[in-house]
Amino acid sequence: MLVSLEGLDGSGKTTVWERLAERETYTFTHEPTGSWYGDAVRQSIDTDGADPLAELFLFTADHADHLSRVVKPALDRGEVVVTDRYSDSRYAYQGAAIEGLVPDPVAYVQEIHQPFTRPPDLTIYFEIDPETGVERSGATNKLEQQAFLESVEANYERLIDAEPDRFVRVNAEQPLDAVFEAVASIIERETAGQTD
Ligand SMILES: Nc1ncnc2c1ncn2[C@@H]1O[C@H](COP(=O)(O)OP(=O)(O)O)[C@@H](O)[C@H]1O
Numbered sequence: 001m002l003v004s005l006e007g008l009d010g011s012g013k014t015t016v017w018e019r020l021a022e023r024e025t026y027t028f029t030h031e032p033t034g035s036w037y038g039d040a041v042r043q044s045i046d047t048d049g050a051d052p053l054a055e056l057f058l059f060t061a062d063h064a065d066h067l068s069r070v071v072k073p074a075l076d077r078g079e080v081v082v083t084d085r086y087s088d089s090r091y092a093y094q095g096a097a098i099e100g101l102v103p104d105p106v107a108y109v110q111e112i113h114q115p116f117t118r119p120p121d122l123t124i125y126f127e128i129d130p131e132t133g134v135e136r137s138g139a140t141n142k143l144e145q146q147a148f149l150e151s152v153e154a155n156y157e158r159l160i161d162a163e164p165d166r167f168v169r170v171n172a173e174q175p176l177d178a179v180f181e182a183v184a185s186i187i188e189r190e191t192a193g194q195t196d
């Protein structure tokens with residue numbers, strides 16, 4: 001079973017993911033990954049003026065490698081995989097970043113993935129106000145600015161509207177312990193009795 005954690009920067013995904021890894025025996029992974037593809041992605045997002053379409057394809061290359069090297073083999077072994085960000089991050093973030101360059105950016109990014117990706121079985125959406133996200137994350141790169149995060153949030157809402165059964169919302173403005181327990185219990189409930 002494949003579980004993704006999604007939300008705006010500063011919503012607490014990574015903190016919760018790290019705490020889950022201390023307590024649970026799931027397979028933990030993330031995007032951007034630690035591979036050289038992930039290094040290329042991080043180099044691009046730290047570059048002001050980097051071409052947004054080029055950046056989309058770097059993120060997508062990192063995803064393709066992550067899928068074939070880590071995610072699919074773990075799922076084939078029957079493991080529960082918990083990933084800090086996954087394909088919805090591309091639909092929401094690059095959907096916002098390439099606005100104006102193609103007619104329907106979110107649909108375009110989804111179409112690029114559709115033939116090869118493996119959608120999550122469950123996606124936990126860490127819901128947070130963009131302003132709080134910017135405050136928490138400290139806006140260290142161009143993807144963490146408030147106006148941009150408002151577009152990203154609108155894209156996430158569109159994705160949730162399209163697939164309400166896949167997404168579970170968690171109020172990420174609560175104290176960390178409450179967010180963590182909510183996420184842990186959702187995953188426990190959804191994975192009970194499942195092996196893939
Ligand atoms: N529920 C919470 N309440 C207050 N601060 C939080 C909460 N969750 C995370 N933080 C803090 O916000 C910052 C960003 O958290 P992080 O887990 O890196 O978010 P993300 O991975 O979603 O960008 C960190 O300093 C973290 O300690």
Ligand SMILES: Cc1cn([C@H]2C[C@H](O)[C@@H](COP(=O)(O)OP(=O)(O)O)O2)c(=O)[nH]c1=O
Nearest residue numbers: 009010014031032059085089090093094143
């Ligand atoms: C995976 C992914 C991340 N991002 C963005 C979100 C973050 O601003 C940045 C780095 O991701 P990440 O290191 O996961 O940041 P965070 O701690 O907020 O989870 O890259 C995309 O724009 N598209 C993507 O496909």
